[in-house]
Amino acid sequence: MALEPVPSVAGRAVFIPGADIDTDRIIPARFMKCVTFDGLGEFAFYDVRFDEHGVKTQHPLNDPRFAGASILVAGVNFGCGSSREHAPQSLRKYGFSGVIAESFAEIFYGNSTTLAMPCVMASAADIVAIRDAVEADPTTVVTIDVQALKVRTSGGLEISVTMPDSARESLLSGRWDPIQELLDNETSIESKARELHYV
Amino acid sequence: MGKSLFQKVWDAHTVGTIADGRTQLFIGTHLIHEVTSPQAFGMLRDLGLTVKFPQRTFATIDHIVPTINQDQPADPLAAEMIAAIRKNCDDFGVTYFDLASGKQGIVHVVGPEQGITQPGTTIACGDSHTATHGAFGAIAFGIGTSQVRDVLATQTIALQEMKVRRIEVNGDLAPGVYAKDVILHIIRLLGANGGIGYAYEYAGDVFERMSMEERMTVCNMSIEGGARCGYVNPDAKTVAYLHGRPYVDMTDFSATAARWLSFASDTDAVYDDIVKINAADIPPTVTWGISPDQGISVSENIPDPATAATPLEKASIEEALAYMKLAPGTPIKGVKINVAFIGSCTNGRISDFREVAKYIRGHRVAPGVQALVVPGSQIVAIQCEQEGLPEIFRAAGFEWRGAGCSMCLAMNPDKLVGDQLCASSSNRNFKGRQGSSTGRTILMSPVMVAAAAIRGSVADAREVFDLETPAAVA
Numbered sequence: 001m002a003l004e005p006v007p008s009v010a011g012r013a014v015f016i017p018g019a020d021i022d023t024d025r026i027i028p029a030r031f032m033k034c035v036t037f038d039g040l041g042e043f044a045f046y047d048v049r050f051d052e053h054g055v056k057t058q059h060p061l062n063d064p065r066f067a068g069a070s071i072l073v074a075g076v077n078f079g080c081g082s083s084r085e086h087a088p089q090s091l092r093k094y095g096f097s098g099v100i101a102e103s104f105a106e107i108f109y110g111n112s113t114t115l116a117m118p119c120v121m122a123s124a125a126d127i128v129a130i131r132d133a134v135e136a137d138p139t140t141v142v143t144i145d146v147q148a149l150k151v152r153t154s155g156g157l158e159i160s161v162t163m164p165d166s167a168r169e170s171l172l173s174g175r176w177d178p179i180q181e182l183l184d185n186e187t188s189i190e191s192k193a194r195e196l197h198y199v
Numbered sequence: 200m201g202k203s204l205f206q207k208v209w210d211a212h213t214v215g216t217i218a219d220g221r222t223q224l225f226i227g228t229h230l231i232h233e234v235t236s237p238q239a240f241g242m243l244r245d246l247g248l249t250v251k252f253p254q255r256t257f258a259t260i261d262h263i264v265p266t267i268n269q270d271q272p273a274d275p276l277a278a279e280m281i282a283a284i285r286k287n288c289d290d291f292g293v294t295y296f297d298l299a300s301g302k303q304g305i306v307h308v309v310g311p312e313q314g315i316t317q318p319g320t321t322i323a324c325g326d327s328h329t330a331t332h333g334a335f336g337a338i339a340f341g342i343g344t345s346q347v348r349d350v351l352a353t354q355t356i357a358l359q360e361m362k363v364r365r366i367e368v369n370g371d372l373a374p375g376v377y378a379k380d381v382i383l384h385i386i387r388l389l390g391a392n393g394g395i396g397y398a399y400e401y402a403g404d405v406f407e408r409m410s411m412e413e414r415m416t417v418c419n420m421s422i423e424g425g426a427r428c429g430y431v432n433p434d435a436k437t438v439a440y441l442h443g444r445p446y447v448d449m450t451d452f453s454a455t456a457a458r459w460l461s462f463a464s465d466t467d468a469v470y471d472d473i474v475k476i477n478a479a480d481i482p483p484t485v486t487w488g489i490s491p492d493q494g495i496s497v498s499e500n501i502p503d504p505a506t507a508a509t510p511l512e513k514a515s516i517e518e519a520l521a522y523m524k525l526a527p528g529t530p531i532k533g534v535k536i537n538v539a540f541i542g543s544c545t546n547g548r549i550s551d552f553r554e555v556a557k558y559i560r561g562h563r564v565a566p567g568v569q570a571l572v573v574p575g576s577q578i579v580a581i582q583c584e585q586e587g588l589p590e591i592f593r594a595a596g597f598e599w600r601g602a603g604c605s606m607c608l609a610m611n612p613d614k615l616v617g618d619q620l621c622a623s624s625s626n627r628n629f630k631g632r633q634g635s636s637t638g639r640t641i642l643m644s645p646v647m648v649a650a651a652a653i654r655g656s657v658a659d660a661r662e663v664f665d666l667e668t669p670a671a672v673a
Contacts, residue, residue, distance in 0.1 A: 020490045024629045029609045033276035035237035035283045047636035077392035083327040083341035106427050111343035170219040178357040181217045188214045192225045
C-alpha cells in the first residue's frame with residue numbers, strides 16, 4: 001500500500017497555551033457517540049471554544065487572526081489522557097496538518113503519526129520563540145521539515161526539533177500506516193501464534 | 200544479566216521488525232468496547248480484511264451503558280453503538296459479553312474476572328486504562344482505533360519498545376491509606392508526564408501485600424502518570440486469583456502456573472530507572488486541580504501560585520484554581536461537594552464496595568449531595584447483592600446503580616450539571632471530564648468519597664470513620 005511520503009508540512013500557526021492538554025479537552029467525550037470519524041472536526045476543542053451557552057470564548061482558535069492555521073503549537077504532555085483516536089482525527093479534520101510541542105503523550109503521538117500528522121518536539125524556549133513570531137505576525141508561515149528535523153518560519157526563525165527515528169522514517173518513506181507491512185508478515189505471525197501457549 | 204518481566208514478555212511476543220524500526224508485536228489478547236471499535240471494523244470492511252484470530256478478541260459494552268435501565272438507552276446514538284458492536288461481533292465471530300450475558304461490565308473489570316487476563320501475555324484495548332491488566336504481570340496498554348484495526352486484521356501492532364522504571368514502595372501504609380492513595384502519590388511525585396516512554400514496574404513489599412484488586416487500582420492509573428503500561432510481578436496471589444476462572448485452562452494448572460510465574464522479573468534484572476518511595480510518607484491523597492498530578496494530602500492547603508517555583512508552574516496553578524473555583528492557600532478539607540461517585544475501572548470492584556460498606560453503617564449522605572455507587576460489572580453487582588451491600592449503601596442514602604463506566608466520563612446519562620463538584624473514585628480530573636464543561640472533579644479513594652458524601656465536603660476519612668486498623672492492605 002504505497003502512501004504519500006510526508007517530508008514536510010507548512011502553514012500558518014496557532015499557539016494554544018497550557019500544559020497537559022488532554023484528549024478530553026481536544027474532543028469532549030460526548031462527541032464520541034458515533035460509529036465513524038466523520039464530522040469530528042467541528043467539535044475540536046469544543047468546550048474551550050464555546051462557553052456553556054454556546055457563545056464563543058477568547059480561545060486562540062476563535063481569534064480571527066489565526067483562522068485557517070494548520071500548525072498547532074503547544075506545551076508539555078500534549079494529548080495526554082484517553083487513547084481516543086478521535087482526538088487526532090478531530091484535529092486533522094479541523095484542518096491541522098502538524099503539531100509542535102514541548103512533549104507529547106505516547107498514545108496520541110502514535111495515533112497522529114498513523115494519520116500522517118507529524119508531531120515534533122521543541123525546547124520550551126523555542127516554543128516561546130515560535131509563539132512570539134506567530135503572535136507578532138499571524139501571517140507567518142511555519143514549516144515543519146521532517147527530513148531535516150527543523151522548524152522554520154517565513155520570518156527567518158530556524159529551530160531544531162526532535163522526533164523518534166521510527167516516526168520520522170515512517171513519514172518520509174510513506175509507511176506511516178503500517179497495516180500492509182503487518183499483513184505481509186503473515187507467516188511469522190502464524191508461527192508466533194503456534195509458539196505462544198495461550199493463543 | 201537478568202531480564203525484567205517487561206523484557207521477557209516483549210521478547211516472547213516479538214514477531215519481527217518493520218521498515219521504520221518498530222517492533223511488530225504479537226497481541227495475545229485483544230479487548231474491545233463500543234466506543235473505539237466501530238471505526239476499526241469499518242476500516243476492516245473498507246480494506247476487505249477479516250479478523251485473523253477471532254477467538255483472541257473479547258468484547259463488552261461499558262462507556263455508553265445507562266446505569267438505570269441498562270438495556271434501554273434513551274439516547275439513539277448509544278443504541279446505534281450497541282447495535283454496531285453486536286453486528287460487528289456477529290459478523291466476525293468475536294465473543295461478546297452483552298447485557299443479557301450476566302457478564303457485561305467495564306472491560307477492565309470483565310477481563311480479570313473471566314480469567315482472560317493472564318500473566319506473561321500481551322493485552323491491548325482501545326482504551327488508555329488497559330494497563331489495569333498489568334496487575335497480573337501482563338504487558339497491557341491502550342491503543343488507537345487504527346491499531347484496533349491492526350490487531351483485528353493481524354493480531355499484531357507496530358510499537359516502539361519502552362524503557363522500564365521500577366517503582367519500589369516499601370514499609371507500612373498508615374491506616375486509612377489505600378491503593379488509590381499510593382498511585383495518586385506516585386503520580387504527584389513523578390508528574391503526569393513523568394512516565395512517557397516508560398513501562399512502570401511496581402515493586403516492593405507494599406505491592407506484594409496488596410490484593411489483586413488493589414494492584415489493579417494502582418496499575419489502572421499508570422497512564423495518568425504518562426506510562427502507557429504498568430505491572431506487578433505475578434506471585435502466588437495472582438495464581439490463586441485466576442484458579443478456576445472461566446477462561447483459565449485447568450487441564451494442567453500447575454504447569455500453567457509455573458509458566459506464569461517464570462515471567463516475573465529476575466532478581467538481577469536491569470532497569471532504565473529506579474524510584475524508591477517510603478510507604479509511611481503516603482497520606483490520604485486528593486487532587487485539587489485539573490491534572491491527576493495536582494494532588495495533595497487531605498490535610499494540606501491548596502497550593503498558592505505566589506509560591507510557585509517557575510512562571511510556567513504559576514500559570515498552571517492559576518489555570519487550575521480558576522477552573523476549580525478554589526482559593527489558594529486554604530484547606531482542601533471542607534470544600535463543599537455536590538456529587539459523590541464510587542465506581543469506575545479504577546475502584547469499581549467487590550473489595551472497593553466491601554471496604555466502604557464496613558464504615559457507612561449509621562451514617563447518612565449529607566442533604567443536597569447526590570451519591571452514586573456503580574459496580575464495575577454485572578458479576579460484581581451480583582456479588583454485592585449476595586453480600587447485602589446495596590441495602591447498606593441505600594440505608595446510608597447512596598443510589599445503587601447498574602454496571603458501567605457511569606460518571607467517570609461523559610458518555611452516558613450520569614453527568615455533572617453546571618459547575619457541580621464531584622468527589623470521585625475515578626481516574627481523571629480533566630476539565631469537563633464528568634460531562635459538564637464547567638464540572639469539577641476531586642479524585643480520591645472510595646472510602647474518602649464516602650466520607651465526603653457524609654460530610655457534604657472534602658473530609659478526612661480517618662476522622663469521619665474509625666480507621667485505626669489498616670484494613671485494605673492486610
